[in-house]
Amino acid sequence: MGIFSSKNWWKTVTAILLIYTVIAGLLIDVPRQVILYESIRNLYFHVPMWFTMIFLFLVSMIYSIKNLSNGSMESDRKAIELVNTGVIFGILGIITGSIWAKFTWGAWWTNDVKLNGSAITMLIYLAYLVLRGSLEDEQKRARISAVYNIFAFVLLIVFIGILPRMTDSLHPGNGGNPGFNNYDLDDNMKLVFYPAVISWILLGWWISNLRIRKSRIEEKLES
Amino acid sequence: MKKIAFLLSFLISLGLQSQEIAMADEMRANGKIYVVVAVLTAILLGLIIYLITIDRKLSRMEKEIDKK
Numbered sequence: 001m002g003i004f005s006s007k008n009w010w011k012t013v014t015a016i017l018l019i020y021t022v023i024a025g026l027l028i029d030v031p032r033q034v035i036l037y038e039s040i041r042n043l044y045f046h047v048p049m050w051f052t053m054i055f056l057f058l059v060s061m062i063y064s065i066k067n068l069s070n071g072s073m074e075s076d077r078k079a080i081e082l083v084n085t086g087v088i089f090g091i092l093g094i095i096t097g098s099i100w101a102k103f104t105w106g107a108w109w110t111n112d113v114k115l116n117g118s119a120i121t122m123l124i125y126l127a128y129l130v131l132r133g134s135l136e137d138e139q140k141r142a143r144i145s146a147v148y149n150i151f152a153f154v155l156l157i158v159f160i161g162i163l164p165r166m167t168d169s170l171h172p173g174n175g176g177n178p179g180f181n182n183y184d185l186d187d188n189m190k191l192v193f194y195p196a197v198i199s200w201i202l203l204g205w206w207i208s209n210l211r212i213r214k215s216r217i218e219e220k221l222e223s
Numbered sequence: 224m225k226k227i228a229f230l231l232s233f234l235i236s237l238g239l240q241s242q243e244i245a246m247a248d249e250m251r252a253n254g255k256i257y258v259v260v261a262v263l264t265a266i267l268l269g270l271i272i273y274l275i276t277i278d279r280k281l282s283r284m285e286k287e288i289d290k291k
Contacts, residue, residue, distance in 0.1 A: 023264060026263070034244055
């Protein structure tokens with residue numbers, strides 16, 4: 001069960017890519033831009049928080065669908081633990097974004113569509129956790145929260161994916177222009193940004209995995 | 224003519240601006256940036272090692288439960 005075993009190789013990849021992200025993220029040349037200055041490097045850390053959250057919520061939704069189709073409690077366990085981890089990354093995304101906003105846009109919080117959209121999304125997922133906590137019966141809890149989880153992910157797409165693109169936003173790539181363009185991301189930055197996204201997503205996956213295994217052990221100990 | 228002059232001055236100011244944009248060049252020149260890199264790498268390594276120990280502990284518990 002070593003860290004280099006064939007089952008755990010991706011954890012080694014995660015560690016190497018994360019360390020690369022921090023070192024290269026601080027040292028590699030970035031475009032010189034007013035307002036942003038060196039804070040442009042936050043891109044390697046703030047944006048992957050959101051990508052990781054969305055990835056974990058997406059996989060969670062897939063397990064919720066699985067749970068509804070076959071009633072598997074194992075799928076229910078995976079769905080809840082993925083959301084638990086995803087919420088952490090979402091909170092980190094909001095905190096890092098808020099700090100970055102203060103020093104570039106001049107305020108901790110602005111009424112930017114993307115900010116409000118992500119705040120609403122976080123509340124929707126917090127409600128998911130509250131909903132689960134309020135239901136006693138296991139089967140019932142699994143089914144009701146699975147339906148809610150699918151609904152929550154659809155709202156996430158609307159609030160983070162669609163609405164910010166329909167109006168003006170302080171975020172780059174919003175306001176009718178989806179994604180990054182050449183001005184936002186030069187080749188040098190891609191060299192760090194893509195590995196950064198992969199490594200943070202893998203880290204989220206690793207932590208979720210630990211939570212799922214812990215929950216499984218707890219259940220076995222109880223029975 | 225006026226327009227061309229304006230355009231020229233605009234282009235020149237753009238060129239000047241790109242050089243004047245203050246980045247942390249000094250921090251890179253005197254090598255202090257490596258102190259920041261070292262600190263962040265240490266924190267990250269610590270967290271990764273922490274995750275590995277939790278991972279191992281869970282593996283041990285899983286094995287024990289399987290034995291029962």
